Amino acid sequence: MNDTIVAISDVSKRYAGAVQPALAGVSLDIRRNEFFTLLGPSGCGKTTLLRLIAGFGMPDSGQISLDGKLLGQTPPNLRPINTVFQSYALFPHMSVAENIGFGLEMLGQPRETVRSRVTEMLRLVRLEGMGERRPAQLSGGQQQRVALARALAPAPKVLLLDEPLSALDLKLRREMQIELKRLQTETGITFVFVTHDQEEALAMSDRLAVMRDGVVMQVGSPENLYDRPANLFVAEFIGEANFWNATCLERSGAGGRFAIGTSKAVMPVAEAQGLAEGAKAVLVVRPERITLGAAEPGLLHGTVETAVYRGSDLVVHAALAGGGELRARLPGSIAAAGLIGTATGFAFPADAVRVFPA
Amino acid sequence: MSTVRTSPGLLAAPAALFLIVFMLVPVGLMLYVSTLERGAFGGVNWGQHTAIAYEKLLFERDLAGQIAFNSDYIAIILRSFRLAAVTTAVTLALGIPTALYMASLPPRRAALMLFLVTVPFWTNLLVRNFAWILILRNGGPLDSALATTGLVTPPLDILYTPLATGIGLTYSFLPFMILPIYVALERIDRRLIEAAFDLGADRWRVLSRVVLPLAAPGIAAGAILVFVPCLGAYVSPELLGGGKSLMIGNLIQAQFGASRNWPFGAALALVLLLVLLVALALLASVKRRERLAS
Ligand SMILES: Nc1ncnc2c1ncn2[C@@H]1O[C@H](COP(=O)(O)OP(=O)(O)OP(=O)(O)O)[C@@H](O)[C@H]1O
Numbered sequence: 001m002n003d004t005i006v007a008i009s010d011v012s013k014r015y016a017g018a019v020q021p022a023l024a025g026v027s028l029d030i031r032r033n034e035f036f037t038l039l040g041p042s043g044c045g046k047t048t049l050l051r052l053i054a055g056f057g058m059p060d061s062g063q064i065s066l067d068g069k070l071l072g073q074t075p076p077n078l079r080p081i082n083t084v085f086q087s088y089a090l091f092p093h094m095s096v097a098e099n100i101g102f103g104l105e106m107l108g109q110p111r112e113t114v115r116s117r118v119t120e121m122l123r124l125v126r127l128e129g130m131g132e133r134r135p136a137q138l139s140g141g142q143q144q145r146v147a148l149a150r151a152l153a154p155a156p157k158v159l160l161l162d163e164p165l166s167a168l169d170l171k172l173r174r175e176m177q178i179e180l181k182r183l184q185t186e187t188g189i190t191f192v193f194v195t196h197d198q199e200e201a202l203a204m205s206d207r208l209a210v211m212r213d214g215v216v217m218q219v220g221s222p223e224n225l226y227d228r229p230a231n232l233f234v235a236e237f238i239g240e241a242n243f244w245n246a247t248c249l250e251r252s253g254a255g256g257r258f259a260i261g262t263s264k265a266v267m268p269v270a271e272a273q274g275l276a277e278g279a280k281a282v283l284v285v286r287p288e289r290i291t292l293g294a295a296e297p298g299l300l301h302g303t304v305e306t307a308v309y310r311g312s313d314l315v316v317h318a319a320l321a322g323g324g325e326l327r328a329r330l331p332g333s334i335a336a337a338g339l340i341g342t343a344t345g346f347a348f349p350a351d352a353v354r355v356f357p358a
Numbered sequence: 359m360s361t362v363r364t365s366p367g368l369l370a371a372p373a374a375l376f377l378i379v380f381m382l383v384p385v386g387l388m389l390y391v392s393t394l395e396r397g398a399f400g401g402v403n404w405g406q407h408t409a410i411a412y413e414k415l416l417f418e419r420d421l422a423g424q425i426a427f428n429s430d431y432i433a434i435i436l437r438s439f440r441l442a443a444v445t446t447a448v449t450l451a452l453g454i455p456t457a458l459y460m461a462s463l464p465p466r467r468a469a470l471m472l473f474l475v476t477v478p479f480w481t482n483l484l485v486r487n488f489a490w491i492l493i494l495r496n497g498g499p500l501d502s503a504l505a506t507t508g509l510v511t512p513p514l515d516i517l518y519t520p521l522a523t524g525i526g527l528t529y530s531f532l533p534f535m536i537l538p539i540y541v542a543l544e545r546i547d548r549r550l551i552e553a554a555f556d557l558g559a560d561r562w563r564v565l566s567r568v569v570l571p572l573a574a575p576g577i578a579a580g581a582i583l584v585f586v587p588c589l590g591a592y593v594s595p596e597l598l599g600g601g602k603s604l605m606i607g608n609l610i611q612a613q614f615g616a617s618r619n620w621p622f623g624a625a626l627a628l629v630l631l632l633v634l635l636v637a638l639a640l641l642a643s644v645k646r647r648e649r650l651a652s
């Protein structure tokens with residue numbers, strides 16, 4: 001069964017006067033009831049895409065459909081899609097309750113329905129008893145909740161959230177992340193969430209799309225993107241990783257053996273499709289996949305420069321023999337004192353490596 | 359260590375001095391003059407007090423010294439209020455759409471429009487009202503333009519009627535309506551308008567529920583800036599209204615000129631001031647109650 005709710009196909013957009021397009025052939029399928037995140041560095045086109053979905057502006061080419069129906073020229077007020085703006089954009093001349101009831105009122109709901117729904121929404125975002133206040137009389141976090149309640153009240157098919165947490169301090173941000181996740185599960189509304197914070201994206205999303213310069217680099221679940229990045233950009237953008245220049249020595253089956261840097265270290269790799277023998281490559285290994293090994297020629301070894309104890313783990317930096325650096329996350333039970341300054345061997349399983357052409 | 363202590367009172371001194379010299383002293387002087395006897399050839403008889411100036415607002419004495427009710431001055435005051443109110447309403451009706459249009463323009467075009475709105479101020483008010491005489495008079499451009507449409511038969515006889523005064527006042531005061539409304543509109547956060555659209559409001563409801571309420575302070579400022587000076591307007595009723603639509607301003611002017619009745623002129627000016635103050639105070643209290651109620 002196809003349970004796509006928003007289908008974006010080959011959408012491009014260039015702002016008047018701009019040289020680079022803000023979006024270049026973006027295609028995405030957002031599924032019903034999922035928490036979908038657009039992740040990418042500043043200026044990659046996240047807001048632009050969100051605005052096109054909301055109906056503020058039209059794509060230069062390509063199409064967006066909602067529930068199988070093309071949205072075309074439908075103006076924002078006729079799309080069952082609501083937005084939580086980064087700046088909240090609460091109406092300062094209305095009370096909290098009037099703000100939350102605004103969307104319902106615009107839909108022509110009777111007064112009684114509006115009132116009971118507003119009460120329900122206030123409870124949902126834990127602002128009971130604050131309905132009569134003005135937005136200016138609320139804290140940043142409370143304003144954020146009002147903005148959420150206002151956008152959720154008309155029960156839109158899709159809720160768009162453009163970096164809704166970026167104005168909050170770290171503690172409040174953590175709280176709101178949990179809150180948002182709870183609201184999404186409780187309401188069952190599809191959330192399209194924008195952020196440039198990869199940790200936030202990994203923690204909250206069912207699926208996410210990583211964007212760069214108006215292009216979608218990869219779409220998938222957080223585990224998928226973390227473990228199997230499709231390209232160097234995604235590998236670099238999500239999580240921490242070691243990047244080593246390497247040369248393909250030998251191919252066998254799906255995998256092969258690679259020489260790292262100028263050292264004599266030769267490591268097996270489980271998957272090395274698309275790389276011929278002798279080709280230059282970049283090996284990507286997550287720090288937590290690295291273990292201690294024998295410090296022998298032909299294996300990966302180096303001198304440990306720093307080892308920082310973090311309770312659950314020990315973060316080790318080493319200078320590799322033959323050039324390059326290594327960052328590993330070892331179990332916290334290993335003693336730091338015995339490592340620093342000594343030549344240490346490192347190892348990782350063949351399936352922990354991702355290889356990209358250099 | 360010596361620090362100079364500046365009391366808040368001292369800091370407020372320049373403003374207080376300004377108010378005393380330019381507000382309290384003249385008003386006090388007017389109040390005093392209004393209680394004096396008029397001089398036979400203009401001026402007043404200093405030290406001779408009488409309430410006759412205030413009595414004259416409502417009553418007249420015939421030659422035999424009998425007192426009778428006289429509604430002439432009340433009629434002029436009422437007419438002035440009516441003309442000021444109508445002018446305020448018309449400038450509102452013209453000013454709000456104009457300001458909305460200006461606020462929707464890109465910055466450069468808006469700046470040009472702003473300049474065009476203020477251009478009339480570069481020409482003397484008298485000259486501009488004279489120009490309206492030429493436009494409105496029988497056989498003038500308006501007359502002949504309307505005649506060619508065939509809808510009306512000339513002469514229109516607009517000049518020297520309250521309508522002509524109204525046209526002159528509207529023309530003179532329209533910029534005072536447009537400018538504060540434009541400033542208020544300009545200051546509205548565009549994202550609020552987008553938020554309203556996003557929540558399902560059509561253009562009309564974005565305007566009525568978000569834009570206009572947020573521009574309300576500017577609209578109120580414009581209404582006051584038009585209504586108050588309109589009430590005391592002198593030039594337009596004098597030049598365009600003829601004798602038939604005298605306004606308070608003209609009546610007051612006459613007391614210090616041809617009628618040579620300074621105390622009555624002063625009394626009229628004070629009554630006007632008082633009525634305006636009461637009206638503004640009422641407006642302010644209504645607004646305060648609204649704010650408390652919501
Ligand atoms: N109104 C506009 N006019 C011209 N160019 C624009 C406009 N809005 C955005 N851009 C450009 O389009 C590109 C994408 O912008 P967009 O706002 O979508 O990025 P973003 O991913 O939301 O970035 P951020 O994380 O900083 O919010 C940028 O290069 C930006 O400079």
Ligand SMILES: [Mg+2]
Nearest residue numbers: 046047048162
């Ligand atoms: Mg953005």
